[in-house]
Amino acid sequence: MGLIYVRTKDIEVNLNGLKIEYSIEPGKVLVLILDGNQGKAKICEAVEHGFTIVETVRGQAKRIKFEESELL
Template identity: 35%
Template sequence: MSARSKEVKIDIESMSITVPVGNKPAIVLIDPKQGKAKIVPLVEHGETVVKSSQGKIAKVDYRESELF
């Protein structure tokens, strides 16, 4: 994942996370197999695509466009 995403700490004991609420749209990606959780911002115009491989989150693609 790119530098756009922000890692969120997973509490291993309770298997929970605390997600701060920002002022822009975002998605929270949780991959328990890798023990990672990240907040990923959505692009203003376009697509944010999450790709997986072998049951794990592999990458996030940002497909941005501009309104005419």
């Protein structure tokens, strides 16, 4: 069986005020998903060349697609 690589990670949410705190990482473009339906927050790094797509179903976040390409 192959190794599964998870690109997203959970961020701690302050449930009292539903706030999060996260630092900007120099040299990176990060995608932050704030899911008000589930009270969760996730973060992932955007691909260097291509698309980082948050897919929703019926107004709820379901998956993130990473479409990468290479410059010629």
